[in-house]
Amino acid sequence: MEYNNCEKKDIEHFESIVGKQYVSANPAITASYMSKAIMGLEASMGDCVVRPRYTEEVRKVLIWCSDRHIPVTPVSAGLSGGFSCPVTKPGGVVLDMSRFDRIIEIDEDNRYAIIEPGVTNGELWAYMKKNHPKYIPPIADGAPPAATVLGDGIDRGFSLVTSSMGPQGEIFMGAEVVMPVGDILNYGSMALNGTKPFYRWGLGPELFSTLMGSQGTMGIVTKGVVKIFPHPHFKTIKAYAMGNPHDMQDLTLELGKLEFGIAHNTVMVQGGNWPLVMTRWPKDKVPHDYSFYKKIGVPEWWMNWEIWAQTQEELDIVTKTIDKYAEDFKNSDRCRDPDAIKEWKLHPKQIESRMKKPNLIAVPYSYWDAGFLFITWYVPWNESADFAEYYNGKLRKYGFPEVMWIASIERCRQAICMPIVCFDSSKPEDFQRVQDMNRETTEYCIEHGWINYRPDPYIHAPAIYSKAGTYLKYLRKVKEMFDPNYIMHPGRLMLP
Amino acid sequence: MERLRELESEIYKCIHCKACRFAYSGEPDKEGIGLHVGTLGNEVLYEGIVQSCPAGIEYGWEAYWNAGKMWIARAVLEGELDLKTQGQEVADVIFPCITCGLCSSQCENQIPTVEVIEALRAAVVEAGVPLLDKHAWMKNASVTKNNPYGGPKDQRTKWAKDAGFGDIINKKTKIGYYVGCTASYRQMNIAIATVNLMKKLGYAVSIIDEEVCCGSPFFRTGLIDEATRGMKRNLELFKDYEIIMFSCAGCYRTFTIDYPKWTKKPNDFKTIHAMELVSELIRQEKLVLKSHTELDGKIVTYHDPCHTGRHYGEWFKERIIAESTNLMLDMRKVSKVQDEWFEVPRRIIKAAPSVTFNEMYRIKMDSFCCGAGGGVRAQYPDFSIRTAHLRLDEADAVHADIMLTECPFCWRNLDDANTKYEHGMQVMTILEMINKYDLIEKFEKIPIEEALRENHAELHMKDKPRKKK
Numbered sequence: 001m002e003y004n005n006c007e008k009k010d011i012e013h014f015e016s017i018v019g020k021q022y023v024s025a026n027p028a029i030t031a032s033y034m035s036k037a038i039m040g041l042e043a044s045m046g047d048c049v050v051r052p053r054y055t056e057e058v059r060k061v062l063i064w065c066s067d068r069h070i071p072v073t074p075v076s077a078g079l080s081g082g083f084s085c086p087v088t089k090p091g092g093v094v095l096d097m098s099r100f101d102r103i104i105e106i107d108e109d110n111r112y113a114i115i116e117p118g119v120t121n122g123e124l125w126a127y128m129k130k131n132h133p134k135y136i137p138p139i140a141d142g143a144p145p146a147a148t149v150l151g152d153g154i155d156r157g158f159s160l161v162t163s164s165m166g167p168q169g170e171i172f173m174g175a176e177v178v179m180p181v182g183d184i185l186n187y188g189s190m191a192l193n194g195t196k197p198f199y200r201w202g203l204g205p206e207l208f209s210t211l212m213g214s215q216g217t218m219g220i221v222t223k224g225v226v227k228i229f230p231h232p233h234f235k236t237i238k239a240y241a242m243g244n245p246h247d248m249q250d251l252t253l254e255l256g257k258l259e260f261g262i263a264h265n266t267v268m269v270q271g272g273n274w275p276l277v278m279t280r281w282p283k284d285k286v287p288h289d290y291s292f293y294k295k296i297g298v299p300e301w302w303m304n305w306e307i308w309a310q311t312q313e314e315l316d317i318v319t320k321t322i323d324k325y326a327e328d329f330k331n332s333d334r335c336r337d338p339d340a341i342k343e344w345k346l347h348p349k350q351i352e353s354r355m356k357k358p359n360l361i362a363v364p365y366s367y368w369d370a371g372f373l374f375i376t377w378y379v380p381w382n383e384s385a386d387f388a389e390y391y392n393g394k395l396r397k398y399g400f401p402e403v404m405w406i407a408s409i410e411r412c413r414q415a416i417c418m419p420i421v422c423f424d425s426s427k428p429e430d431f432q433r434v435q436d437m438n439r440e441t442t443e444y445c446i447e448h449g450w451i452n453y454r455p456d457p458y459i460h461a462p463a464i465y466s467k468a469g470t471y472l473k474y475l476r477k478v479k480e481m482f483d484p485n486y487i488m489h490p491g492r493l494m495l496p
Numbered sequence: 497m498e499r500l501r502e503l504e505s506e507i508y509k510c511i512h513c514k515a516c517r518f519a520y521s522g523e524p525d526k527e528g529i530g531l532h533v534g535t536l537g538n539e540v541l542y543e544g545i546v547q548s549c550p551a552g553i554e555y556g557w558e559a560y561w562n563a564g565k566m567w568i569a570r571a572v573l574e575g576e577l578d579l580k581t582q583g584q585e586v587a588d589v590i591f592p593c594i595t596c597g598l599c600s601s602q603c604e605n606q607i608p609t610v611e612v613i614e615a616l617r618a619a620v621v622e623a624g625v626p627l628l629d630k631h632a633w634m635k636n637a638s639v640t641k642n643n644p645y646g647g648p649k650d651q652r653t654k655w656a657k658d659a660g661f662g663d664i665i666n667k668k669t670k671i672g673y674y675v676g677c678t679a680s681y682r683q684m685n686i687a688i689a690t691v692n693l694m695k696k697l698g699y700a701v702s703i704i705d706e707e708v709c710c711g712s713p714f715f716r717t718g719l720i721d722e723a724t725r726g727m728k729r730n731l732e733l734f735k736d737y738e739i740i741m742f743s744c745a746g747c748y749r750t751f752t753i754d755y756p757k758w759t760k761k762p763n764d765f766k767t768i769h770a771m772e773l774v775s776e777l778i779r780q781e782k783l784v785l786k787s788h789t790e791l792d793g794k795i796v797t798y799h800d801p802c803h804t805g806r807h808y809g810e811w812f813k814e815r816i817i818a819e820s821t822n823l824m825l826d827m828r829k830v831s832k833v834q835d836e837w838f839e840v841p842r843r844i845i846k847a848a849p850s851v852t853f854n855e856m857y858r859i860k861m862d863s864f865c866c867g868a869g870g871g872v873r874a875q876y877p878d879f880s881i882r883t884a885h886l887r888l889d890e891a892d893a894v895h896a897d898i899m900l901t902e903c904p905f906c907w908r909n910l911d912d913a914n915t916k917y918e919h920g921m922q923v924m925t926i927l928e929m930i931n932k933y934d935l936i937e938k939f940e941k942i943p944i945e946e947a948l949r950e951n952h953a954e955l956h957m958k959d960k961p962r963k964k965k
Contacts (some may be wrong), residue, residue, distance in 0.1 A: 021921060028586040029557050031571035034563030051556070071631075125524050126544035130531075144516030145521055145545045277824075285823035285829075331562050346831040358545075360522050363513045364604040370508035426508040426837065 001486050004471045006047035007090045014050045014093070015061045022099070023053040033075060035086050038374055040430065040456050044087035046073060046094035053099045054232050055222040063182040065093055066485045072180070073489045076117045076148040077101075085216050088457050097432065100222060106132050110198050112173050113137055114225050117150045121358040122150055128228070136160070136231040138171040141268055141407075150175075150224040155454055156213045158359050158409060158416055161229055163269040163306075166410040169212045173197045176223035177211065180483040188225065190271040197225035210478050215454070216489040218482050234309040237351045238322050241299030243340025245273075248301045248406070251329045251341070253381055254283035255305070255322060256412025258427045263411040265318045270407035271303035273392075279368040279403050279422045290441035302379070304346055305357060370399070371425025373434055376418045376453040377445055381408060384415035387450065391441060396476060398437040410411050416453065417427075435459065457492050465494040497579075499571075499615040499623065504573055505920065510566035511603040516599035516609065517561045519548035519862035528857050535917055536887035542857035542893060548864050550883040551593045559589040562599030562609050569616045579623035587620045591628055592879060594872045595716050596802040596865035600810050605815065612806070617718030632872040642708035643728075644874075647681035651931040653705045655684035662689050667702040671944060672737030672765075674730070674742035674751065676904070677709050683904035689931040690770050690926060697777070698941045700944055701741055704733050712746040712803075715754050717871035727755055728941040729831055730769050731763070739766045739944060741773075741929065745801035745903035746869065753811050768950055769804060771902050772926055775840040776938060776947035778847045786937035791850035797896040798845055798855070798926075799887060799910065800838065803901035809834040809861050816957055832956040840952070841902055844926050848935060854894040864890060866901070868909035884913030888921060898922045900929065 007023065013022045024030075025048040030243050034043040047070075060468045065072050072091030075085060087094060101118035104126060107113075115124065122145025124137040138159040140152035152159075156169040174188025174197035185191075187208035189199035202208070205298040211218050244250040248271055278286055287293075290300065305322055309315035323343070323368040330341040346354070353359075379387050379443045384406050403420040421437070423430040438456065444462045445452070452460040465472050472494070479486070479495040486495075498505075509833035515521040539654050540546065547553060552561035559568060562615035571577040577586060593613055600609040617869050623629065627635065635692060637646035664673075668754075673694070679687035694701050708730060716724035730751070736738055742748035752767045777783035800806065810834045838860040844854045858864040867873070867883025888910065899910055899921050912921040930936065945951070 024557065024584045026559070026588065027577060027582050028568050028571075028589045029559040029564075031577050032557070032570050034567045034576075034590070035512040036572065045571075049557070057900055076633035078512070079670075098558075099556075120546035122518060122521075122524060126541055126546075129525065130541065130543050144513040144515045144517055145524065282817075283821050285817070285820065292822075354526060356522075358524055359606045360513070360515055363511065363515065366509040366511050370505045371509070424505065424508070426504050430750040 001490060002069065002072050003089070003091065003490065006070060006093060006175070010064070010068060010070060012415075013336050014048070015063060018050055018052050018057050022053075024049050025061065028093060031087060033096070037453050038370055039349060039427065039436065041373060041425070042088065042458060044088060044090040046087045047091050047198065049094040049096050051096045051099050055176065055184060057183065058095070058178045058220050058222055061095065061180050062178055062180050062487070065487050066180045066182070069485055069489060071490050072487050074220050076151040077120050078144070078146045078148060078151065085489065085492065088489070094219065095405055096316055096471070097220070097223060102469050103127055104223065106135070106228065108132060108135060110196065111228050112136070112225050113199055114197065114229050115149060116223055117221050118149060120149050121145050121149060125358055130229075134231055135228045137228055138168065138199055138226050139358050140168060143358060143365060145358045145361050147358070148220055149226060152220060153224065153226055158407060158452070162410070163266050164267045164410040164411065165229065167414070171218055171226045172208065173200045173225040173227060174202070175208060175211070175221050175225065177219040177221050179219045180487050185219070190225070210482075213300055215492040215495050217479065217495055218488060221232055232308050232310045233314050234315040235355060236307055236315060236319065237346055238305045238307060238319050239344040239346055239352050240303055240322070240326050241340060241344045242301040242303065243337030245301055245404070245406075246336055246390040247329075247341060248303050249382065249385040250298040250334055251304050251326060252408060253412045254325055256327060256408055258321070259411055262321050265307050267308050267410075268407070269303065269307040269481065271301065272404065272405040273301050273402065274298050274401045275401045276405060276420070278422065279401050280364045281367060283368050291409050297344070299344055300340065302352060338378040362432045365403070365420050368422040371422040371423055373420060373423070374418050375438060375441070376416060378415055378451045378453055379415050381412040381415045383448070383450075387415070387417045390444065393415070394437055394441050395419060395421065400437070421486070455493070461493050497619045497804055501571060501606070502611050503615055506607050507566055507569045507573065509607050510570070510947050511605070512563050512567060514561065514563045515604065516563055516602045517547055517549045518545045518602060519551050519858045519864065520540055520545050521602040522540055529893055531825060532889065534886070535884070535892070535919060536582050537688065537888070540889065541892070546858065547806045548598050548862070550596065550867055551918050554879045554882065555592060557589070558720060560592065564863060565590055565593065565613055565616065566609065567605065569612055572616065572619065577618055579625070579869050583614055583623045583625035585618050585887045586688035587625050587628070588614070590616055590620065590718070592872060592876050594802075594865050594871055594883070594941045595870035596807045597810060598862070598865065601806050601861040606813075608810070608814070614716060614718060616953040618705045618720050619718070619795065627719075628875050631719065633869055634713055634874055635719055635722050635943060638709050638714065638726065641818050642726070643681060644678040644709055645677055645681045646800050647677070652680050652707060655680060655687055656691070656703060659688045659691070664702050665692065665705055669700045669738070670738045671699060671741050672734050672739070673701040673741045674705050674710070674734065674740070674747055675703055675707060676747040678904040678908065679744055680707075683907055684903050686904045686907065686925055686928060689925065692773070692928055694741075694770070696936060697783070699773070699944060702737075710747040710750040711754070712750040713871055716869065724758055731755065731759070735764050737765050739768055742767065743771050743925070744905065745769075745803035745881060746905055749803035749807050761794040768944070768948055771844060771901070772949065772952070773839050773947040774927065774930070775943060776952065777942060778815055779947070780942060782940040782942055784937040784939070785847045785849060785935040787850040788933040788935060790935055791848070794851050794897045796845060796851045796898040796900050797853070797891045798841060798859075799866060799891070799893055799899055799901040799906060800841075800860060801901055801906045802863070802865050802869060803836065804902060807859050810838055812837065812953065812957065823888060829956055833953050844912040844930075845900060846883060848929070851898070854896060856890045856894055858890065866906040866909045868905045873905070873909055880909060881913045881916055884909040885917040888913055888917065888919040891921060892919060894920060898924065898929070900924060900926050902926055906934070
């Protein structure tokens with residue numbers, strides 16, 4: 001596909017649409033939108049940045065770019081961890097959606113919020129805490145305050161209630177999307193003009209799924225409707241220590257299956273291994289030996305259950321059930337290391353810290369060295385231990401600390417497994433090691449039917465789509481229908 | 497580029513999470529004071545996390561927020577931006593930054609963002625990008641007159657002579673008072689209040705008529721040659737004093753934090769801000785303040801100057817990290833040191849019986865800047881004053897009648913915004929308030945050494961002997 005760079009006439013046209021002060025071709029400004037961390041290690045610079053404020057402005061920019069074959073890479077204010085969809089092929093327009101920052105409506109009865117793509121976790125959290133304190137927005141757990149609610153949602157991440165309520169992708173109730181040809185498409189029940197966004201599946205068949213995980217390749221979301229959830233006041237964290245990932249997986253699965261009761265109260269179920277603690281600090285400033293972490297009470301493996309309940313009684317039932325199941329599991333022949341199964345009594349400050357939303361919990365892994373990469377995979381829950389063992393082996397082989405984080409999605413139907421690769425991103429040789437490991441593990445993971453979350457455009461996307469066959473054929477047809485000139489975020493996925 | 501390269505491993509720690517744009521980025525549930533509509537109609541929700549990077553708020557582009565600048569620095573290091581050909585474009589976005597350091601205080605990866613920005617500015621200057629006009633003017637003034645205001649050299653101590661303090665010039669005392677350019681040529685009221693107070697409390701101080709600019713404006717704006725020229729001269733001039741006292745936050749920061757970094761050795765003297773001495777006298781119950789009818793019922797608030805507040809907080813943390821062998825244990829010391837440090841000015845205010853002290857929402861490590869620093873007041877006056885106005889809005893939100901601070905440069909900017917945007921507030925330094933309203937009821941002198949940082953805030957940095965089991 002041949003693309004054009006932005007020329008003077010293009011810049012002038014964008015200025016006529018959004019105003020001169022909201023268009024810049026300053027290379028320092030385009031450089032400032034780069035990100036080579038967390039979810040992908042490559043980024044390029046666009047030719048210019050355009051910052052629209054209204055849907056009509058987006059529409060006009062896209063029509064122009066489509067006619068002129070100029071690539072468009074949208075960015076909201078940020079995804080979990082930071083900017084995650086930078087320009088992958090040099091040039092074109094970076095469409096900065098951060099001025100779309102309005103909270104349009106909160107409907108407590110129908111439990112949805114209508115917001116724009118630049119609304120951040122921090123802003124929506126503060127707004128609802130003040131004005132709708134009985135409800136919480138579906139912000140991503142672990143995503144920093146500057147990440148956007150819609151960005152994380154459309155990226156199919158996990159929210160603060162994902163372990164109970166399902167993946168982040170399911171929070172959407174509708175959206176307004178500008179297509180690259182200039183059409184404005186409403187999804188969900190909003191597709192019927194004037195209808196409330198109460199029914200996610202719209203007029204059927206439903207088209208919005210084609211935007212999920214699309215990495216900005218299909219269209220620009222200018223308004224989104226997301227579910228909000230009750231925010232009960234009885235909350236705690238229950239944590240159990242385990243000696244290996246299999247015990248962690250199996251005990252957690254038993255509790256996850258207690259649906260219509262216990263499992264629905266466990267809004268966030270997440271765990272991992274002790275290097276998760278160690279690598280939050282500089283590598284020359286903390287002990288590397290497990291004995292220190294053992295001494296300060298950090299288990300080798302653990303699982304946290306964040307529990308929300310309407311009453312203390314309900315909360316007690318859940319915590320006692322977890323205790324009972326842990327005890328039963330410990331005494332069963334399914335348990336591989338009974339001695340290691342014990343409650344990890346958390347300090348109230350640790351509980352408070354873990355329940356804080358939004359938080360910066362995922363951020364300090366750069367502190368270990370100078371950069372990190374989340375290589376995140378979705379796997380069936382009952383294969384998460386195999387994943388952890390396999391991946392930790394590869395981290396060891398390539399000389400990285402064995403850092404593994406695992407969370408339950410929808411009551412252990414799926415696991416989101418996230419090895420955290422801590423490395424020095426200023427060193428080309430480290431960068432190469434990461435990429436070599438990523439290639440090797442990607443082949444293995446795909447063979448096992450595991451699915452990458454937020455695919456890397458150079459490793460995961462080619463590997464996955466090369467095996468997608470008919471699915472890819474139809475995905476390309478969808479892409480051609482929405483974006484006939486392929487202007488949207490070229491290079492990000494294989495569309496092309 | 498050398499300094500920028502030295503900081504490479506710090507720059508590469510940035511993951512573009514953008515927590516650095518907020519105050520209280522780690523405290524989403526912090527209770528606040530709700531929505532406040534400012535005098536120009538702009539709304540701020542003082543609850544939980546609040547956007548607080550002045551340049552980002554003013555200009556909006558990603559490049560003006562700190563994270564954008566970290567990625568510009570990385571693009572320069574990786575050759576994606578060439579300062580020889582694109583230096584002007586880089587300069588355009590990195591100079592409107594007040595270097596307030598809010599970003600640094602929020603960074604979970606502990607990136608020394610202010611140092612990175614200063615190094616990036618120095619690299620731009622080194623690449624031959626023409627100096628911004630006001631920065632060039634300041635440099636020329638400093639080269640020719642030893643101060644960035646262009647004040648005549650022989651007028652530097654005129655304020656002292658006019659105030660009847662001619663007897664403290666060029667004297668040999670234990671304490672040297674480094675007045676600084678702003679208090680020498682602009683806010684002489686602060687210099688006068690400081691000397692007056694020291695005289696009342698019985699501490700002999702000397703000033704030096706050959707004193708030159710501390711270099712702060714030049715360290716901050718990448719003009720390292722001029723900064724270090726002033727530094728060398730001052731180190732020579734003040735070498736015979738045991739303790740150097742300051743009333744300017746910027747000068748205090750520069751002498752204490754910048755000088756040893758650039759000379760790579762400790763200073764020959766100790767440094768202290770005058771407020772530390774007053775605060776310690778109060779802590780030891782040696783100084784008692786009295787009421788004044790003009791202050792009765794007044795609500796005061798306190799603006800932490802970035803240079804004596806957050807920059808010191810970060811510096812304490814940096815030292816704890818550098819000295820630690822197990823940071824998981826030692827990091828706990830940081831908040832204790834910082835808490836004690838930020839209590840220094842507050843202790844004085846709380847001891848003033850006439851006034852009610854209402855804290856603003858963003859304070860201490862999360863304080864919102866006054867907008868004056870980093871070469872911004874000179875080069876971008878409108879942005880600078882608008883930032884001070886936003887700070888005064890915050891003071892309005894807690895019904896303050898008096899905005900206290902402890903820096904002449906903050907004073908200047910806040911007072912200008914107070915006038916321009918009609919906030920109707922009174923701006924003064926704490927020591928000025930004590931002096932102006934004659935608030936000293938009684939006092940008893942203590943050795944000044946007891947007020948040094950090492951005897952209050954820095955005490956918490958030392959390891960306590962571990963109990964044997």
